[in-house]
Amino acid sequence: MNVIRASALGYCAGVRRAVDIALREAAAPQKVYTAGPLIHNPVALETLKMRGIEILEEDADAPRAAQGAVVVIRAHGVTPRTDSRLRDRGFRIADASCPKVKRSQTLARKLSEAGVRVFLAGEKRHAEIVGIQGYASGGIVVESAHDALEGARILFAEYPAAETAVIAQTTLAAEDYAAICGALQMVFPRITIYNTICSATRERQNALRALCEKVDAIIIAGGRNSANTQRLVAVARAACSMSGEATGGAAGAGKPVVLVENAREMPEAFLRGAYAAVGLSAGASTPDEVIDEIERTLLSSGDAG
Ligand code: SF4
Incomplete structure (x- = not known):
């Protein structure tokens, strides 16, 4: 069996940096927490837990820090309120917010301070959007073109001369952002559009599309609760003209596309x-060890066959 890796797969730069920062902090004797799960992957979370890193749920009342305890802020970032609440409780902050997310936060704050009404295109409950919203006073989150049109009309009814801008969640699909911007422009034709989409997602999707043409079957490694991993499955299914359940194995026409969280799940x-x-291929939160183990399993079973 020949196993071909997508030319771009696995950890993006922001997630790799966040994991590295957390592991570096955990190497010192202090107690280390992360503000929410650092990464959407059960294997990676288990590894962090084994290093003594605990998760502080953001909504929960953070305990008062033990002497020297540190909280690692994940790549998605947090609201300024969460940041100061943690500091007030006595934690030292290790900020592992992705620099690209940081840029969106700074932009949201500057616009909002200048009196610009900011639309945020993305998932209302996603940690990145929640974090950016904390920097944009009065920021309006829109998940779809329909949402955008409705939100823009409500704002226009109250402030027809409002100066407006829109920022995207870094992982938003370009087509979805274009549709949202188009809807906003119908109401606010002079809205300023910022392209804050990160290329990491698109690079992984394009690499996967190219890979689908060269192989007989696709394995996507990643957590089932990881949105970007699920999007890779959808991309592969479309490229492989797959019918049936993507996670259900080889049933249906076209090439099989299977999502596995680890090598033990290999069909x-x-x-x-x-x-x-x-x-x-692998989602942006899939650890290297998981990808390597899956590749080894595939290669050894090919040898056995
Ligand atoms: S997808 Fe891009 S913006 Fe998001 S954490 Fe990764 S590198 Fe940063």
Whole structure:
């Protein structure tokens, strides 16, 4: 069996940096927490737990810090309120917010201080959007073009001369952002559009599309609760003209696309070497060890077959 990795896969620069910062902090004797789960991957979370890193749920009342305890802020960032609440409780902050997310936060704050009404295109409950919203007083979160039109009309009814701008969640699909911006422009034709989408997501999706053409089956490694991993599955399904459940194995027409969280979940067809060439991709929160182990399992089962 031949296993081909996508040319871009796994940890993006922001997530890799956040994990590195957390592990570096955990190497010292102090107690280390993360503000919410650092990463949407069960294997990575287990590894962090084994290093003694605990999760502080943001909504919960943070305990008062033990002497020298540190809280690592994850790549998605947090609101300024969460940041100061943690400092007030006595924690030292290790800020692992992705620099690209930081830029969106700074932009939101500057615009908002200048009296600009800011639309935030993205998922209302996503930590990154919640964090940026904390910097944009009166920021309006819109999840779709429909949402955007409605939100813009409500704002226009109250402030027809409002100066407006829109910022995207870094992982938003370009097509979705274009649709949202188009809807906003119908009401506020002079709205300033900021392109804050990160190329990491698109690079992984494009690499996967190219890979689908070269192989007989695709394995996507990642957490089922990871939005970007699920998006990779959808991209592969479309590229492989797959019907049926993406996570259910090889049923249906086209090339099979299977999501696995770890090597133990590898479907039997892959283990018996049913496919001559298997493509491997992974979500932005999938640890290198998981990708390596899956690749090893595929290669050894191919040998066995
Ligand atoms: S996807 Fe991009 S913006 Fe988001 S954490 Fe990764 S590098 Fe940063």
